[in-house]
Structures are given as C-alpha cells and as structure tokens.
Amino acid sequence: GAGVSQSPRYxxxxxxxxxxxxxxxxxxxVSLFWYQQALGQGPEFLTYFQNEAQLDKSGLPSDRFFAxxxxxxxxxxxxxxxxxxxxxxxxxxxTTSPGSRVQYFxxxxxxxxx
Amino acid sequence: xxxxxxxxxxxFVQEKxxxxxxxxxxxxxxxxxxxxxxxxxxxxxxxxIYQGSYDQQNATEGRYSLNFQKARKSANLVISASQLGDxxxxxxxxxxxxxxxxxxxxxxxxxxxxxxx
Numbered sequence: 387g388a389g390v391s392q393s394p395r396y397x398x399x400x401x402x403x404x405x406x407x408x409x410x411x412x413x414x415x416v417s418l419f420w421y422q423q424a425l426g427q428g429p430e431f432l433t434y435f436q437n438e439a440q441l442d443k444s445g446l447p448s449d450r451f452f453a454x455x456x457x458x459x460x461x462x463x464x465x466x467x468x469x470x471x472x473x474x475x476x477x478x479x480x481t482t483s484p485g486s487r488v489q490y491f492x493x494x495x496x497x498x499x500x
Numbered sequence: 501x502x503x504x505x506x507x508x509x510x511x512f513v514q515e516k517x518x519x520x521x522x523x524x525x526x527x528x529x530x531x532x533x534x535x536x537x538x539x540x541x542x543x544x545x546x547x548x549i550y551q552g553s554y555d556q557q558n559a560t561e562g563r564y565s566l567n568f569q570k571a572r573k574s575a576n577l578v579i580s581a582s583q584l585g586d587x588x589x590x591x592x593x594x595x596x597x598x599x600x601x602x603x604x605x606x607x608x609x610x611x612x613x614x615x616x617x
Contacts, residue, residue, distance in 0.1 A: 429545070487550055
C-alpha cells in the first residue's frame with residue numbers, strides 16, 4: 387500500500403524566499419507530525435496535527451514557520467523568508483490514531499537555502 | 501526533559517556477524533517507550549523495534565533484538581547475521597507525551613553502520 391509521500395524531494399531556495407513543503411500521509415491516518423533533521427543530527431519535533439487541528443506547535447523554531455492541514459489529510463509546512471539555518475531535511479510522519487505506537491515516516495524534503 | 505544518547509558515531513561489522521548499537525536514555529517518567537529506526541540513504545525513517553518500560557521481556561523482531569537494561573537506562577539494538585542492506589544510519593528514540601493522547605519522538609544523534617563484505 388501507499389506510504390507517506392512528500393514533495394518536492396529536494397528544494398533549493400535563495401535566502402529570503404518563501405517555500406512550501408507538502409506531506410501526503412497514509413490514507414485514513416488521523417495524526418500527522420513534522421520533524422526537522424539538520425545534517426548529522428537526529429530528527430527534531432516541529433508540530434503535530436490531529437485531523438485538521440494543530441494541537442502542538444511547540445517545536446516550530448520561529449514565527450517564520452507555519453503548518454496547516456485544512457481538510458485533515460494533506461499537510462503543508464511553509465517557511466517564510468528562508469534563512470541559511472533553515473537548511474535541513476523536513477520529515478513528515480503519520481499514525482492511525484493519537485495513541486498509536488509507531489509513526490510512519492515519509493522520505494523527507496531536503497531544503498537547501500543559499 | 502527527556503534525552504537520548506548514542507555514543508557511537510560510526511560502526512563497522514563484517515557481513516554475517518552480529519553487531520550491537522548502544523543507546524542510553526534519561527527520563528523521570530515511570531512509563532515510557534523506546535524505539536529504533538533505520539534511515540538508509542534514501543532518507544526514509546523505517547521502524548525496526550519497540551520496547552515498553554513495563555514489558556517483561558526484551559523485544560525481538562526477526563534479526564533485531566533490543567537489549568533492555570532498565571536499571572542502567574540502556575536500550576541497545578542487536579542485529580544478528582548482518583547483511584549488506586543493513587548499512588544505514590540507526591536512531592534510538594523515546595516517545596514523549598503531547599496533548600490529546602499522542603506522542604512525539606525524541607531522537608538521538610544516530611549511529612552510522614557499515615557492513616563489510
């Protein structure tokens with residue numbers, strides 16, 4: 387079956403540009419997570435959705451980061467006025483329900499800000 | 501705050517041999533869960549194995565087993581009979597409660613495993 391998909395897989399942005407990263411979770415999965423993985427590090431939590439509700443955004447590094455999931459399926463992570471420190475892989479994960487044990491990850495979007 | 505420590509940046513293992521990847525954790529919660537994920541060069545995080553803090557036995561999944569030593573706060577991953585396809589980054593993670601009954605994952609820095617033919 388189809389897993390979590392993300393697009394684009396690679397994105398190069400000039401400093402100051404806005405970018406939008408898309409996540410398609412596994413069909414029917416209620417919970418959706420975004421993580422940021424800097425080079426040589428483990429992923430770090432950014433934000434969490436349960437259906438269309440954003441229940442936790444404590445990991446978003448600044449107000450330039452914004453995420454939405456308007457219909458409770460596809461999610462978009464938007465970064466405004468990108469900075470070089472935003473360069474990272476952005477991973478999306480989903481689970482069937484809030485208490486589910488295993489998070490299923492997509493392949494990530496590698497963002498490079500020049 | 502919870503913390504995961506992986507002290508081995510890189511490991512080498514001969515094909516068909518066993519290898520142990522180290523993970524120690526720190527938490528004050530009596531109930532917690534520990535995970536191991538594999539990240540090949542393609543980038544996707546692949547779930548390998550889970551251990552709950554109250555589980556009586558060490559978790560096993562095929563060639564993967566978790567050497568869980570609660571008193572020492574360690575959760576080492578053992579891969580038996582290594583294969584060339586096991587070459588990847590391996591991350592230890594702990595779940596941390598969010599609101600509404602869900603959990604985020606807190607990851608270590610990872611260990612790069614290279615399997616030698």
